[in-house]
Amino acid sequence: xxxxxxxxxxxxxxxxxxxxxxxxxxxxxxxxxxxxxxxxxxxxxxxxxxxxxxxxxxxxxxxxxxxxxxxxxxxxxxxxxxxxxxxxxxxxxxxxxxxxxxxxxxxxxxxxxxxxxxxxxxxxxxxxxxxxxxxxxxxxxxxxxxxxxxxxxxxxxxxxxxxxxxxxxxxxxxxxxxxxxxxxxxxxxxxxxxx
Amino acid sequence: xxxxxxxxxxxxxxxxxxxxxxxxxxxxxxxxxxxxxxxxxxxxxxxxxxxxxxxxxxxxxxxxxxxxxxxxxxxxxxxxxxxxxxxxxxxxxxxxxxxxxxxxxxxxxxxxxxxxxxxxxxxxxxxxxxxxxxxxxxxxxxxxxxxxxxxxxxxxxxxxxxxxxxxxxxxxxxxxxxxxxxxxxxxxxxxxxxxxxxxxxxxxxxxxxxxxxxxxxxxxxxxxxxxxxxxxxxxxxxxxxxxxxxxxxxx
Numbered sequence: 001x002x003x004x005x006x007x008x009x010x011x012x013x014x015x016x017x018x019x020x021x022x023x024x025x026x027x028x029x030x031x032x033x034x035x036x037x038x039x040x041x042x043x044x045x046x047x048x049x050x051x052x053x054x055x056x057x058x059x060x061x062x063x064x065x066x067x068x069x070x071x072x073x074x075x076x077x078x079x080x081x082x083x084x085x086x087x088x089x090x091x092x093x094x095x096x097x098x099x100x101x102x103x104x105x106x107x108x109x110x111x112x113x114x115x116x117x118x119x120x121x122x123x124x125x126x127x128x129x130x131x132x133x134x135x136x137x138x139x140x141x142x143x144x145x146x147x148x149x150x151x152x153x154x155x156x157x158x159x160x161x162x163x164x165x166x167x168x169x170x171x172x173x174x175x176x177x178x179x180x181x182x183x184x185x186x187x188x189x190x191x192x193x194x195x
Numbered sequence: 196x197x198x199x200x201x202x203x204x205x206x207x208x209x210x211x212x213x214x215x216x217x218x219x220x221x222x223x224x225x226x227x228x229x230x231x232x233x234x235x236x237x238x239x240x241x242x243x244x245x246x247x248x249x250x251x252x253x254x255x256x257x258x259x260x261x262x263x264x265x266x267x268x269x270x271x272x273x274x275x276x277x278x279x280x281x282x283x284x285x286x287x288x289x290x291x292x293x294x295x296x297x298x299x300x301x302x303x304x305x306x307x308x309x310x311x312x313x314x315x316x317x318x319x320x321x322x323x324x325x326x327x328x329x330x331x332x333x334x335x336x337x338x339x340x341x342x343x344x345x346x347x348x349x350x351x352x353x354x355x356x357x358x359x360x361x362x363x364x365x366x367x368x369x370x371x372x373x374x375x376x377x378x379x380x381x382x383x384x385x386x387x388x389x390x391x392x393x394x395x396x397x398x399x400x401x402x403x404x405x406x407x408x409x410x411x412x413x414x415x416x417x418x419x420x421x422x423x424x425x426x427x428x429x430x431x432x433x434x435x436x437x438x439x440x441x442x443x444x445x446x
Contacts, residue, residue: 014265017266114391115197117200118240158197180269
């Protein structure tokens with residue numbers, strides 16, 4: 001069973017639809033501890049303000065539940081950012097899985113913020129990216145980024161280099177949206193589901 | 196480097212895709228979900244669906260269509276047309292839209308931008324501006340270009356950005372449907388002065404036009420309809436040609 005964490009974090013519809021397209025049956029959208037613990041894989045989506053998402057997780061007691069999960073967990077976009085140590089967005093304390101901070105892009109020259117659109121993945125070093133080539137394009141939309149750190153498993157660049165994906169233990173995170181990244185994104189989701 | 200985006204635009208009435216020249220004389224070109232899926236498979240970077248239904252029944256059909264698009268399409272898509280409240284935006288988000296495009300409602304009620312961005316994030320709000328040059332001044336218009344407003348393109352685009360828009364979609368109504376190219380210097384000035392991405396729309400007739408607006412015009416994305424719908428410039432041909440000119444393009 002694949003579980004998607006249910007909390008106030010924006011659009012989960014596209015994540016659910018992408019999982020269905022992977023042909024693994026119906027994912028379960030839930031905030032129940034027993035279901036999240038029993039799930040083979042857990043996906044933590046997230047769109048919008050990371051500090052609001054963190055507040056919502058904590059209010060529901062989901063922070064404790066997520067930290068205790070032992071099977072693979074994938075945080076997407078803001079879902080990845082809230083697994084970091086802290087974020088400049090609302091100066092919030094994160095769940096502290098990934099050993100890096102999340103910062104806001106600084107305006108400079110022609111740099112557009114949000115970083116929106118298709119950008120590459122490079123320095124790929126995880127089974128999450130099996131079958132993908134260096135330079136594969138995936139879809140990003142965000143104004144905050146995670147620094148490069150020992151947990152970085154793919155990087156990209158928008159004015160500065162930053163973490164496109166992170167991994168520590170059973171926790172994975174992607175700054176991009178695999179559910180919106182065409183065939184490359186579908187491959188990444190299938191790779192995660194078959195970990 | 197983030198790639199320049201190519202965005203087919205599908206005008207939808209009662210679930211069917213249509214496209215007109217100067218927004219008049221609509222011609223039906225096909226099923227909206229099938230056509231979107233075809234464009235996605237061909238390498239479109241995003242899709243825009245605009246609801247041009249005039250009736251409540253048409254609006255309901257469109258919301259159902261958005262759910263079908265979300266089930267099938269694996270690239271981002273924006274929906275627009277007739278969004279005039281937070282509730283409209285919420286309904287389309289719930290149906291699976293990645294972004295909403297607001298146009299005349301934002302001119303009527305600029306606070307709608309703050310409201311939608313505040314609830315669903317800046318990335319969810321595209322402010323579309325249809326402008327025409329009237330007496331040397333780029334004037335925002337409504338009703339398919341026929342009604343000038345008191346808004347000037349540059350100041351309105353900046354206000355939209357300050358209020359929380361994540362992107363600006365600028366259509367020159369003087370160029371839309373003409374296939375004679377974009378007002379490139381205007382795009383360059385607009386894109387250079389905003390920190391949010393700008394989508395160029397209206398006027399593309401050739402690969403050269405699109406290349407020009409993405410380079411000299413500094414646009415982040417190019418949106419077009421008829422050149423794709425009628426197969427005049429297939430997306431793979433366009434993207435290969437843009438890449439050959441050294442433009443960052445996802446292929």
